[in-house]
Amino acid sequence: MKYPGAFDALLFKSKEEFANAAPNVQTAYCIHRLEAEVNNGGFHQLFFNSSGAYVQETLQALTAIGAIATRALLERAIAIGFPDGYPADAQRHRQCLANFQDVGGALHPLDSEFFEYRDPLAKLVNDYLAGTH
Numbered sequence: 001m002k003y004p005g006a007f008d009a010l011l012f013k014s015k016e017e018f019a020n021a022a023p024n025v026q027t028a029y030c031i032h033r034l035e036a037e038v039n040n041g042g043f044h045q046l047f048f049n050s051s052g053a054y055v056q057e058t059l060q061a062l063t064a065i066g067a068i069a070t071r072a073l074l075e076r077a078i079a080i081g082f083p084d085g086y087p088a089d090a091q092r093h094r095q096c097l098a099n100f101q102d103v104g105g106a107l108h109p110l111d112s113e114f115f116e117y118r119d120p121l122a123k124l125v126n127d128y129l130a131g132t133h
Helices: 015-019 023-048 050-065 068-081 090-096 100-115 121-130
Strands: none
Touching: 015 023, 015 050, 023 050, 023 068, 023 090, 023 100, 023 121, 050 068, 050 090, 050 121, 068 100
8 A cells, every 4th residue: 555545535434434444544544634634725624524523543643653743733733723622522523613713814824834744744654554664
């Protein structure tokens, strides 16, 4: 499996289906969704779309591949979008997201930081998948 191409079309229909996937697939999937959402519409889009149900798993995936700077960036974005903490019930992420006007502007600088790719995500994921991480 080579990232990102092998994961371009992969979409899980439910958290249960995700949970039944191999751990390396879960990790690559989370990183792929993070990149796709943030590159397309920023952290707000990541949180608002269905990918928001996988934020905790994405934090774990970033740790697994060694993307420490990107994990810290996601943690900062969570603190802005969810000042009371990310909802334990991930299905409530849309309902709990703070006001878009306030959050969108506050997240924009973090989106720009993400685009700098301080962590080489594709390389880190491929090293992880190859077992060389």
